[in-house]
Amino acid sequence: AQSVTQLGSHVSVSEGALVLLRCNYSSSVPPYLFWYVQYPNQGLQLLLKYTSAATLVKGINGFEAEFKKSETSFHLTKPSAHMSDAAEYFCAVSDRGTGNQFYFGTGTSLTVIP
Amino acid sequence: GAGVSQTPSNKVTEKGKYVELRCDPISGHTALYWYRQSLGQGPEFLIYFQGTGAADDSGLPNDRFFAVRPEGSVSTLKIQRTERGDSAVYLCASSLEASLPNEQFFGPGTRLTVL
Numbered sequence: 001a002q003s004v005t006q007l008g009s010h011v012s013v014s015e016g017a018l019v020l021l022r023c024n025y026s027s028s029v030p031p032y033l034f035w036y037v038q039y040p041n042q043g044l045q046l047l048l049k050y051t052s053a054a055t056l057v058k059g060i061n062g063f064e065a066e067f068k069k070s071e072t073s074f075h076l077t078k079p080s081a082h083m084s085d086a087a088e089y090f091c092a093v094s095d096r097g098t099g100n101q102f103y104f105g106t107g108t109s110l111t112v113i114p
Numbered sequence: 115g116a117g118v119s120q121t122p123s124n125k126v127t128e129k130g131k132y133v134e135l136r137c138d139p140i141s142g143h144t145a146l147y148w149y150r151q152s153l154g155q156g157p158e159f160l161i162y163f164q165g166t167g168a169a170d171d172s173g174l175p176n177d178r179f180f181a182v183r184p185e186g187s188v189s190t191l192k193i194q195r196t197e198r199g200d201s202a203v204y205l206c207a208s209s210l211e212a213s214l215p216n217e218q219f220f221g222p223g224t225r226l227t228v229l
Contacts, residue, residue, distance in 0.1 A: 004156075036220075043118070044157070044205070044220040090156050100145060100209070101170060102218065104156030 002027055002093045006105035014113045019078040021108045023065075023091030026072065031093040033074040034102065035065055038088040047089075050074060061085070086112045116140065118221035120206050126227045127196055135191040135224045139208030146189050147218060148181055149205040157205050163189060164211070196228045 007022040025031060033050040048059025055067040061084075065076045074091060088109050092102040119138040127133050139146050145164055149157035159173040163183045171181070178196075183189040193200055203225050207218040 006156075009154075034217075041222070043222045044207075046217050046219075049217065092156075100216070100218075101147065101159040101162055101173070102149075102157070103159065104149075106154070106156050 002031055002095055002103040004091050004093050004103055004105035006089075006091050006108050008108055009106065010109045010111070012111040012113055013081045015083060016080050019063075019076070019081045019085065019110065021076040021089050021091075021110065023074045023076065023105060024072050025074065025091075025093045027093070027095070029095075030067070030069055031095055033065075033067060034092040034094070035059065035063070035074075035076050036090045036092060036104075038090065038107075040087075044090065047076070081110075081112045083112050083114060086110055118206055118208055118219050120204075120221040120224050122224060123222065124225045124227075126229065128229050129196060129198060131196050131228075133193050133196055133226065135193075135204050135226070137189045137191070137206030137208075137221060139187065139189070139206070140219055141187075142210070143208035143219070144186070144211050145209045145216070146183060147207040147209075148189070148191050149207065151203045151205055151223070153202075160191070193226075196226075198228050201226055201228045 003026045005024045035047040036044040048057045050067045058064045091105040121136045147162040148160040151157045161171040166186045178194045181191045203223040205223045207220045209216040209218045
């Protein structure tokens with residue numbers, strides 16, 4: 001089965017600063033990769049997904065992520081943090097050939113300091 | 115349009131009781147998934163349906179857990195003889211079909227507390 005590692009359970013950035021949330025997967029075959037955001041008392045919302053097209057993926061709310069096969073990584077970035085970005089972020093992977101269930105990381109809680 | 119809905123939003127029960135959690139997927143979505151999210155953890159896969167049939171139930175922790183989707187739309191997750199360790203947020207998601215790489219749309223979850 002796939003596994004996902006999100007380094008840093010809590011990340012704090014100043015408003016306007018770069019956001020970098022890390023995600024590494026374990027697989028010899030590049031999987032499909034997703035980033036979801038979860039606001040308090042709300043469901044998971046898709047930010048972006050990698051499906052083997054362009055390695056640099058742009059998502060909603062100014063977020064983007066780059067798939068790096070050599071590093072088995074799919075880190076999430078945003079050039080300038082907004083207060084509204086404060087939320088829990090989850091990286092997820094799905095095997096290409098064995099089904100559609102997602103395997104999630106443990107999440108990173110992002111705090112934006114004014 | 116309407117998203118995935120789950121009822122109830124909160125459920126408090128006593129150890130040993132039986133509970134049912136309901137999920138209404140987005141209309142037209144043939145694939146439906148159940149996940150469990152414990153405090154401080156990411157969602158953990160339980161089961162998914164393609165139409166009426168359970169295509170993969172490998173994530174169900176034991177035989178106290180069961181899920182159905184009799185008409186290929188609404189699904190019910192059933193937990194017998196609940197234990198305190200079952201306390202978690204149960205998430206439901208749906209997608210157009212189970213073939214990748216379709217986005218899964220998540221509901222707000224049902225928070226289950228077993229006293």
